[in-house]
Amino acid sequence: MTQATRQVRRIVTIDDAGGRSVAIADGPSPDVRTDPARPGFSATRVWVTDATPVTIERGRDPLALPHSIEPPPRGSVCRIVTFPPDDTFRGKVGANEVAAYFRAMGSPAASTYAPAAAHPYMQKTRTLDFCLVLDGEITLVLDTEEVHLAAGDTVVQRGTNHAWSNRSNRTCTIAISSHDGAY
Numbered sequence: 001m002t003q004a005t006r007q008v009r010r011i012v013t014i015d016d017a018g019g020r021s022v023a024i025a026d027g028p029s030p031d032v033r034t035d036p037a038r039p040g041f042s043a044t045r046v047w048v049t050d051a052t053p054v055t056i057e058r059g060r061d062p063l064a065l066p067h068s069i070e071p072p073p074r075g076s077v078c079r080i081v082t083f084p085p086d087d088t089f090r091g092k093v094g095a096n097e098v099a100a101y102f103r104a105m106g107s108p109a110a111s112t113y114a115p116a117a118a119h120p121y122m123q124k125t126r127t128l129d130f131c132l133v134l135d136g137e138i139t140l141v142l143d144t145e146e147v148h149l150a151a152g153d154t155v156v157q158r159g160t161n162h163a164w165s166n167r168s169n170r171t172c173t174i175a176i177s178s179h180d181g182a183y
Contacts, residue, residue, distance in 0.1 A: 006173075008032075008044040008080045014058060029080075031063045033105060037097035040084030040171055043105065050075040052180075068106035069178070070125045076179045083138060083166040083174070093120050112161050118146075119163035127178040129157035136172030139165040159183065 012025035031045040048062040050072040071077040095113055098120050102111040112122045119141045133153045140147040140155055141163040149155065159181055166172045 008046065010046050031067065035101045037093045037101060038084055038089045040088060042082045044080045046078045046080060048075065048077045066106060069110050070107055070127055071178050071180050074180055076177060078177045081174050081176060083164055083172045085166050085169055119165050122161055122163045124161040126159055126181050126183060128181045130177045131155040131157055132175045134173045134175055136170055137168050138172040139167055141165050
């Protein structure tokens, strides 16, 4: 049984002309991607940076930058990802569906799909990712082991091949902050 995906509320703040902090945006994030092969899956981009250090000023909404799982060079991307139970799609997803998902996410090269892999959505990016399980439970699938995670658990993902496998009967939501990296 899957639960309805909840919209991600995004509040953006800045100092006004008088130096006082104000909220300049408060509402659902406008950048939500889904995967037709995984009903209930959503990846919501909250913010993107394209340089480090980040310039803190008024400007265009960074969600106008091209969509990709990876951040821009020297940048970062923050997203909230909701994973449906694997039972809703396992056995129904193959190379074509996985390739379509990674293309739609702007990161076709991130997929490490192989028919014999532990999970169809195995992926690898040149990023340092800070992942916080917000709700539910999920299994982090690695090449040599699996790690069960629950709400409140964190993962520091350092550019390794991995997948997220939801083996429960309800959705799992993870906050992921990805940062451009180098090997």
